[in-house]
Amino acid sequence: MHVSKNQLKRVRGLTQKKNRQEEQAFLVEGEHALLELLASDWPIELCVVTDLFAQQHAQALGKIAQLFLASPEDLAKSGSLQSNNAGLAIVPMPQTPARVMPSDDWVLALDRLNDPGNFGTLLRIADWYGIRQIITSPDSVELFNPKVISASKGAFLRVQVQSADLSDYLARVQAAGHPVYGAYLEGENTHQLAGGLAKGVLLMGNEAQGISPSLADYVSRKLTIPAFGGAESLNVGVAAGILMDSLKRLEA
């Protein structure tokens, strides 16, 4: 059945945070993300896809009760992508997960992360390194921002995200005896770290300002990627990838 104007209007509404909060639902757009979503066991409220996508993926779409057709133009006009030849889904927000402590598992914590593309990249990194939970400060960019979902390349399906006061969280991590590794411009050289590192939290700060001074006391190991050239800094996603790779390389 062809999608209705009202349904497209609802899609357009969900590109805005206010409406996502009100409806407790968000958009998953584009071929790659949609196929990963369909392959997962996540609940899906409604799919709007092109004729071609519907034909090519009839089997994957078999489980979707509310399936509608639309042109690529309608998809692009209603959703957040500049072009969309595949489709989109409206997905109910998942319940807030139980918060994990870093005992068996690394945890990534993000302090005031600002850029949706960076958050998507960080979700992919977490997913690559088998990190199951990311804790974000409440003033970080929202997980359900369409740019985050898109940049995460499906990682949002596997990595839980929980918003929390980082002082509270890190105090509990500290009290439980787990290390908090923080990314700083002047800390221990990661090329000289000894092996046998205990699993803990990797804390990354805001793109421009780094980690909040108020959180510094919770950081047990300040880490620095050694620089050999003239750049002042690395992109936060790149830095997180390098640090996480170093920690996994040296973990006990």
Added chain:
Amino acid sequence: MHVSKNQLKRVRGLTQKKNRQEEQAFLVEGEHALLELLASDWPIELCVVTDLFAQQHAQALGKIAQLFLASPEDLAKSGSLQSNNAGLAIVPMPQTPARVMPSDDWVLALDRLNDPGNFGTLLRIADWYGIRQIITSPDSVELFNPKVISASKGAFLRVQVQSADLSDYLARVQAAGHPVYGAYLEGENTHQLAGGLAKGVLLMGNEAQGISPSLADYVSRKLTIPAFGGAESLNVGVAAGILMDSLKRLEA
């Protein structure tokens, strides 16, 4: 002096590749990039800045013969940035640098890189690790694309970029006995590499398709970042950062 309509039209023209090629000039926009440019010894044809920027940076601007004033609105309308409260410069393209071989220095080679933001990130990584030259395949995204310049955070001032046929270049690297390390999804686990690595070329492939099959014969060491979770891949900038960090950690 206030900028003229014709000058703003010329700025707008330089957001297009065709005009950049014709004029052999490109734009540097925004506070951070402009300040790095002014602090460098690069030739600058012309600067257009806001009143505020002109007052705050009178000394740095002292050397600019052609200095004009414009509103933030005019800067945003003419240039490529959505907002620009600082200014922009028109800069002559640098001469093609002499091509380096990886003997004293690592070289980064990019095969069919597509995304301007990724190229900017890769320039920053090269700059961080002291790599002085990047070789790009001729069908890669253009260095002087405003999004590349902006994402590079000033790294374009310190890292030379040369466009070259990668088969030719890598054949010469191979003939000279230098290793070519390539990023693959199924290669040697970088967490198990022995130290004492000889300096060489790090070759990164296209975002979606990886390294061209026609270049595979030149790759002496296929490298893979070990995965621990469900992600299919890492962003090319993140992967390059992790690989370059591992190579520097283990270099002879």
